[in-house]
Amino acid sequence: MNTTSTSFQEWFDKKKENGLTDFKLAISSTDVPNREVQAELMNIQALVDGNRTTKLPSQSVSVSKKADEIICRRIGDM
Amino acid sequence: MNNFNYFRDEAIKQAKNIYDKLESHNKMLREAKENINAGSPTWEIRTPIYDPINTENQVNAITLCRKLIEDSNLNIIPVDTVSKSVAAHFEQYTISDSQYTYDITLTKHNYCLTRFYLCKELLHIFLHTPESSTTEHLELVKLIAFLIDTYISIDDKDCQTRVDHAAYFGAIELLIPSTLVPALIKARNDIDNDGELTDSGNLEIARKLGVPEYIVEFRLSEVGQEIYNSALS
Numbered sequence: 365m366n367t368t369s370t371s372f373q374e375w376f377d378k379k380k381e382n383g384l385t386d387f388k389l390a391i392s393s394t395d396v397p398n399r400e401v402q403a404e405l406m407n408i409q410a411l412v413d414g415n416r417t418t419k420l421p422s423q424s425v426s427v428s429k430k431a432d433e434i435i436c437r438r439i440g441d442m
Numbered sequence: 443m444n445n446f447n448y449f450r451d452e453a454i455k456q457a458k459n460i461y462d463k464l465e466s467h468n469k470m471l472r473e474a475k476e477n478i479n480a481g482s483p484t485w486e487i488r489t490p491i492y493d494p495i496n497t498e499n500q501v502n503a504i505t506l507c508r509k510l511i512e513d514s515n516l517n518i519i520p521v522d523t524v525s526k527s528v529a530a531h532f533e534q535y536t537i538s539d540s541q542y543t544y545d546i547t548l549t550k551h552n553y554c555l556t557r558f559y560l561c562k563e564l565l566h567i568f569l570h571t572p573e574s575s576t577t578e579h580l581e582l583v584k585l586i587a588f589l590i591d592t593y594i595s596i597d598d599k600d601c602q603t604r605v606d607h608a609a610y611f612g613a614i615e616l617l618i619p620s621t622l623v624p625a626l627i628k629a630r631n632d633i634d635n636d637g638e639l640t641d642s643g644n645l646e647i648a649r650k651l652g653v654p655e656y657i658v659e660f661r662l663s664e665v666g667q668e669i670y671n672s673a674l675s
Contacts, residue, residue, distance in 0.1 A: 373579050387533055388563065390562050392555070430638065434636070
């Protein structure tokens with residue numbers, strides 16, 4: 365994988381100049397072709413700076429009532 | 443017992459134990475990946491992590507974050523961007539010898555996946571050491587390559603990749619505490635054997651706990667149990 369583009373390296377080096385002492389990331393899928401991952405990594409800066417929101421996702425589906433009772437009963441038996 | 447401290451300490455303990463024994467765990471994890479076929483859930487839910495000491499008091503990932511925000515300089519940055527591959531990333535900045543700020547950026551996923559990736563990145567706060575930090579561009583490239591294809595470096599001794607493995611394990615512990623697993627296995631079997639319920643036990647538990655279904659399947663599998671049991675021993 366080639367992620368050594370100048371813009372990405374410059375962006376990362378700039379963070380280091382600003383005091384960065386660790387950088388980790390989570391990849392959500394290994395099914396995406398490497399070049400697409402690379403393209404997205406180039407856009408990390410845009411991810412951070414361009415689309416900030418205050419909203420975290422919320423619920424839309426819940427456990428069925430009977431399954432909920434079973435789970436709660438088993439946990440209650442502990 | 444304080445809920446926040448309990449979950450945090452358990453997750454850190456698990457993650458560190460697994461970090462120390464990572465080589466043998468890697469083999470089991472690889473086998474688990476090959477044998478587990480559950481897809482990612484398409485639903486979004488909100489269910490708190492259970493407190494096994496007192497189930498009326500519940501702790502969730504947001505509570506954990508708020509506590510960390512109070513205790514440290516942590517910024518959670520959700521972005522309204524769908525990403526095929528980059529789920530989240532963690533940045534640590536040094537203010538002084540003992541003071542840091544942390545930024546965790548989360549791309550748009552459903553509730554369960556968001557919780558999972560958030561917990562994984564949170565673990566980096568606890569697991570950080572100077573030896574495991576990623577500050578050089580080439581280290582980051584190597585880490586990204588590892589994350590995209592774990593098979594190329596499954597036995598890697600590199601500190602950055604070991605910590606990343608441990609963070610995933612710790613995140614699972616944070617979301618599905620080991621103390622709950624025996625009860626959850628019984629509940630899963632009850633649900634699977636119930637003639638009226640149509641969805642699988644793993645899926646119903648995933649909905650209840652707010653955890654991706656494939657994580658529940660892994661954690662309750664024999665391989666998952668073996669990994670975590672050996673980490674506790």
